[in-house]
Amino acid sequence: MVDPTSDHHExxxxxxxxxxxxxxxxxxxxxTHRVITWIEDESVQTAHFCDEDCRMDWQ
Structure with a gap:
């Protein structure tokens, strides 16, 4: 997996x-790549989305 802090579009x-x-x-x-990051059970979690519509549809 690619480092989530890198430029995924390149x-x-x-x-x-x-x-x-x-x-x-x-x-x-x-x-249009979007990422949400949060802390859960003392570890960093991330969710990746191809665009804002998919980000908004994610629950």
Whole structure:
């Protein structure tokens, strides 16, 4: 998995790209990529989204 703090929209291979937590599509070279980060059970959790619509649909 790619470092979540990196620029995902630049030169990311589809096999290493994060998948959208809503639709499951790989997020490759997408400037619309969104990430939500939170702390749960004393560890950092992240959710990746291919765009704002998928982010808003995520529960």
């Amino acid at each position: 030169d990311i291979d589809e096999e290493e790209a994060p998948e959208c937590d809503t639709c499951g599509e790989p997020i490759v070279n997408e400037v």
